[in-house]
Amino acid sequence: MKRNKIVAANWKMNTLHSEAVSLAGDILAKTLKVREVKKIIFPPFPFINDVAILLQETEGFGTGAQNCSQYEKGAYTGEVSAAMLKSVGAGFVLVGHSERRLLFNESPDILLAKLQTALQSDLTVVYCFGEQLNERKSGIQHQVVKQQLSEVLGSLSKTQMNQLVLAYEPVWAIGTGETANPQQAQDMHAFVRQCLEDLFGKEISDQTSILYGGSCNAQNARELFACRDVDGGLIGGASLKADEFAAIVNSF
Ligand code: PGA
Numbered sequence: 001m002k003r004n005k006i007v008a009a010n011w012k013m014n015t016l017h018s019e020a021v022s023l024a025g026d027i028l029a030k031t032l033k034v035r036e037v038k039k040i041i042f043p044p045f046p047f048i049n050d051v052a053i054l055l056q057e058t059e060g061f062g063t064g065a066q067n068c069s070q071y072e073k074g075a076y077t078g079e080v081s082a083a084m085l086k087s088v089g090a091g092f093v094l095v096g097h098s099e100r101r102l103l104f105n106e107s108p109d110i111l112l113a114k115l116q117t118a119l120q121s122d123l124t125v126v127y128c129f130g131e132q133l134n135e136r137k138s139g140i141q142h143q144v145v146k147q148q149l150s151e152v153l154g155s156l157s158k159t160q161m162n163q164l165v166l167a168y169e170p171v172w173a174i175g176t177g178e179t180a181n182p183q184q185a186q187d188m189h190a191f192v193r194q195c196l197e198d199l200f201g202k203e204i205s206d207q208t209s210i211l212y213g214g215s216c217n218a219q220n221a222r223e224l225f226a227c228r229d230v231d232g233g234l235i236g237g238a239s240l241k242a243d244e245f246a247a248i249v250n251s252f
Contacts, residue, residue: 003209005225006165006232007249008040008126009239010066010094010213020047024054026242028061031249035060037232039249040092040126041239042066045080052089064092064126067100070113072120082114082121093118094234096128096152098171108151115152119160126165126234127153128213133172141170142191149195161200166210167234168192173214175236182223185212189229218247225251 015023020043031039040062043051052063069079085093095114100106106114111127118125129148131141145168153161168188173179180188189210197205212224213234224230232252238244 003207003231004165005037005252006040006209006211007037007245007252008042008064008092008167008211008232008234009245010042010097010234010236011044011239012066012099012236013044014240015044015047017047017050020044021050021054023240023242024051027245028055028058030242030246032058034249034252037249037252038062040064042092042094048085048090049088056089062091062124063089064094064123065090066094066097068093068095068114068118068123070110070117072117082118082123086121086123091124092126092165093123094126094128094167096148098128098130098132098169098174102171108148111152112155115156119163122163124163124165126167126211128167128169128234130169130171130174130214136170136172141188145188145192146195149192150199154199158200158204161196161204161208164208166192166196166208167213168210169213169234171214175215177215179215179217179220179224180212182227185224185230186227189227193229216248218244218251221248221251 042064055061065085068082096111115125131144135144193205209231211232211234212230216233216235217238
C-alpha cells in the first residue's frame with residue numbers, strides 16, 4: 001500500500017479570526033492543484049470550525065486541532081474534548097508536540113490518554129516526538145525516540161495504528177532556523193520505521209506516514225521530502241505565509 005504524502009500547517013498560537021480565515025483561503029487556492037499531497041491545517045481552537053467549513057468541500061484538505069483534553073467530558077474548566085473537536089469539523093489532532101511536552105508538562109501517560117480519547121472520537125492522531133539538543137549531542141537520539149514511540153504507542157492495536165500519522169520533530173530544529181539535514185532526517189525516519197515494524201509488523205510500518213518537522217521551509221523541503229522514508233512535513237513558522245506553504249507543498 002502506498003503511503004499518503006502529507007504537508008501539515010501548525011499555526012500554533014498565531015492569527016486572529018479574520019487572518020486565519022483568509023490564510024486558509026489563500027492556502028486552499030494556492031495548493032488546490034497539488035492533488036497527490038494531502039494538506040492539513042491546524043488552526044487555534046476558536047477558528048477550527050470556520051477553517052473546516054472553508055476546506056470541507058475540497059478533496060485533499062483536512063482540518064485539525066493542536067491539542068485536546070485527555071478527559072472525555074465533565075468538570076474540567078477550560079478543557080476541550082476530542083468529541084467537541086470532531087463536532088466542529090476537525091478530522092485530526094496533534095498529540096505529543098514538544099511544546100506540549102516541555103511547556104505544559106505533558107507526560108507519556110497524559111499523551112496516551114489524549115491519544116485514546118482522540119481515537120475513540122474518530123480523529124486521526126498526528127503523534128509528534130523528537131530528541132532535544134543535549135540528547136543528540138550525547139548521541140542518545142535513537143534511544144530517546146524509541147522510548148517516546150514505545151511508551152505511548154506500545155499498547156495500541158494495529159487497527160488503531162491505521163488512524164495514526166507520525167511526526168519526527170527534533171526539538172533543536174523547532175523554530176530555530178536549524179533544520180535536520182536530509183541524512184539526519186532519513187536516518188531517523190528509517191529508524192522509526194524499524195521501531196514500527198518491531199512493534200506492529202511490516203504492513204503497519206510500510207503504510208504509516210512519517211512527517212518531518214523543524215524549520216522546514218521552501219528552501220529545504222525539496223531535499224527533505226526526497227528522502228525515502230520522509231512522507232511530508234509538519235510546518236510551523238513557514239505555514240503562516242500562504243506562498244511559502246504552497247512552495248513547500250509543491251516541493252514533492
Ligand atoms: P517550525 O515548527 O516549522 O516553526 O520549526 C514546527 C513545529 O513545531 O511543528
